[in-house]
Amino acid sequence: MELFFKYLQYEKRYSPHTLTSYHTDLGQFSQYLEQVYQITEPAEADHTIIRSWILTLVQNNIKPRSINRKIACLRSYYRFLLSQQQISVNPMVRIKAPKAPKKLPAFVPEESFNTLLDSFEFEKSFEGQRDRLILEFLYGTGIRLAELIGIEENDIDMRAKTVRVLGKGNKERVVPINDSLLSCIEEYLQYKKSEFSDNNSEKLLVTNKARPLYPKFVYRVVKKYISLITTSDHNSPHVLRHSFATHLLNKGADLNAIKDLLGHSSLAATQVYTHNSIEQLKSVFEKAHPKA
Template identity: 80%
Template structure:
């Protein structure tokens, strides 16, 4: 398993989030093999044993999306074992994934969130500017949580007003910086220079002790402020990524352009946002069609 995770990290360039999830999934599978079948090596498991584990997950009412992620993990793992000649037959070839219902991505309403950014009195301190920058960055660029944490000073081009982002599969993309985000970055950089001691970190976003931010920290900040404008459960960093795409689409942005900004590999992943914009489409239809 250690070799497998090194392969995913250094050769396949999987994101830290995916690696953490796969660690959890394989660990749970290994525990099941040991407890139920007294098997200590996953290479000894056949398709019937794997299917019994998946069935146990269904019986525990685990969502189909979560089960499919575990199946994806096992598929990668057994393909790796096959390539290493640890097994002769891939047991996952006989495993079918359950159909998962497609959940529409949650988003915040445009006006309330922009009012929050424009009128909320963030503290004029390093922490206050950092909190606002987290919100502005996620909503203003649509980048993922892992991409935000990975942004370095060298990735910013304040003159050209762009930021270079390293996305999934180690793919780079350039995203424009809007005026509001640009102004917040400048305030943050001044506060960071004057208030954070011993700050030699290459990372843009850091704690008060000059350490790079971590996922739970960003989650807490986003939840804290989104909770001020909505009681919805959609209050994660990814909610702001969804909001970025939905609001662009509502304003008439081209779907291909949104795809490139989000760093999606295919247009199919971006098309889900068209469902969120149905009310906007209805409004346009009612105003424009002679029979509406």
């Protein structure tokens, strides 16, 4: 297993988030094998045993998306074992993933979020301006949580109005930043400099103790402010990424351009946002068309 995770990290360049999830998934599968079948090596499991684990997950009301991720983990693992000649037959070939219901990406209404950014009085302090910058950055660029945390001060080009981010698979891309975000960055950096005069951290965003941000910290900040404008449970950093894409599409942005801004490897991943846009088109049609 250790070799497998090194392979995913250094050769496949999987994100830290995916690696953590796969660690959990493979650990749960190994525990199941040991407890139910007294098998200590996953390489000894056949397709019937794997199927029984999947059935157990379904019976325990695990969400289809989570089950599919666990299946994806096992597919990668057994392919790796096959390549290493640890097994002669891949048992995952006979495993079918359960169908997961398609869900539209949740997003924050444009007017509500703009009201929050323009009208809410963020504290004129390091902490207040950092919180504002987190929101402005996620919504203004559509970058992922891990990409936000990884940004360093020298990744930002004030003159060109761009930021360099490191996405999935260590793929680097340059994302444009708007004037509002640029102004926010400049103000934040002034507070950061006065707050931590002896700070040597290269990271742009830091905690109150000058340490790099971590995922739970950003989750708390986003939830705190999004809860002021919506009662929805959808208040994670990823919702701001969805909002960025949906609002661009609603304003007539080209789907290929949105794909590049989001750092998607294929257009298929971006097309999910067209469903939200179609709902808005239906609404406009019903209000405006004489026969609607």
